[in-house]
Amino acid sequence: MSPYEFLLRELRQSRIDAGMTQEGLGERIHFSAQKVSAVETGRAPLTGDFVQLVDDAVGARGRLVRMWEELVKDDAAPNWLLEWIEIERAATLLRWFELSLIPGLLQTEAYARAVLSAGGRYSEQEIAQRLASRMERQAILSREQPPKFVAVIDEMALRRTVGPAAVMVEQFEHLREMANMRHIHLHVIPESAGMHAGLVGGFILAKGPEGEAAHLDNPLRAHVTDRVVDLDMLHDVWESLRSDAASRRETVDLIQEVAKTWT
Known part of the structure; x- marks a missing residue:
C-alpha cells in the first residue's frame, strides 16, 4: 500500500469513527456525497484543502494534515x-x-x-x-x-x-x-x-x-x-x-x- 492509498484509508476510517456517513461529511465540508465517495475510492484526486476540511470535520487535530504534508503530498507525483x-x-x-x-x-x-x-x-x-x-x-x-x-x-x-x-x-x-x-x-x-x-x-x-x-x-x-x-x-x-x-x-x-x- 502506497502512502497515498494509506491516507485514503485513514480518511475513510476517521469519518466512520466520527460517526459520519459520506453524505454527512459532505454537508459539513460543502461537498456532495458523490464527491466524498470519489475521493475516498481514488476516483477523484485528493488535495491538501480536502484533507484539511476532513481533518477539521472529524476532529483529527491535525493528524490527517500531517500525514498529507509529511508522507503523501509529493508521493502523488511520479x-x-x-x-x-x-x-x-x-x-x-x-x-x-x-x-x-x-x-x-x-x-x-x-x-x-x-x-x-x-x-x-x-x-x-x-x-x-x-x-x-x-x-x-x-x-x-x-x-x-x-x-x-x-x-x-x-x-x-x-x-x-x-x-x-x-x-x-x-x-x-x-x-x-x-x-x-x-x-x-x-x-x-x-x-x-x-x-x-x-x-x-x-x-x-x-x-x-x-x-x-x-x-x-x-x-x-x-x-x-x-x-x-x-x-x-x-x-x-x-x-x-x-x-x-x-x-x-x-x-x-x-x-x-x-x-x-x-x-
Whole structure:
C-alpha cells in the first residue's frame, strides 16, 4: 500500500469513527456525497484543502494534515517529477511554452483528467494520484506571493478537442479568468504565424533565488537541466516565440473567439 492509498484509508476510517456517513461529511465540508465517495475510492484526486476540511470535520487535530504534508503530498507525483516540483515552488518567474495542450498549471481538473486518461496509459488510481499532484502544483499561482507566470501557447492547443464539449467550455472560462490576473501573462502564437521556433516541443524556464533551470518533456519522463549552454539556447527560442506571439489583449480576444466554437 502506497502512502497515498494509506491516507485514503485513514480518511475513510476517521469519518466512520466520527460517526459520519459520506453524505454527512459532505454537508459539513460543502461537498456532495458523490464527491466524498470519489475521493475516498481514488476516483477523484485528493488535495491538501480536502484533507484539511476532513481533518477539521472529524476532529483529527491535525493528524490527517500531517500525514498529507509529511508522507503523501509529493508521493502523488511520479518520482522523476519531484526535482522539478521543488524548483517550481521556489521560482519567482516561470516561462512556459506549450505546443499541443493548455499548460498544466492552467488546466482544470476535468481537462487534466481527460489528458491523463488518453491512450489508456494509467490505471484509475494512477490518474487520481497524478491529478492530485497537478492540482497541488497549481497552488503556487494563488499563494500570497505567487511567481510571475508567462505562458506562450500555439493556437492549435486552443483548438484541440480534449474531452467532451463541456470540458472545453469550463477550460476556456478558467483560461479567461487566469489571463486577467496581474501576475499571469498569457500569449498565443496565431496559426497565421506559420512555422516557428517552438514546433520541436514545449519547455519551461524557472528562475528563482538559487538560479535558473529548465524542464523539457518527453514521452517517458521530464528532463531537468541547469547547464548554461542549454539555458542560453532556450532563451533564444523563448525570445523568438515571444516575438511571434500575440499581445495579452489580443490573446484574450482570441480565447473568447475560440470559446464560441464550444458552446
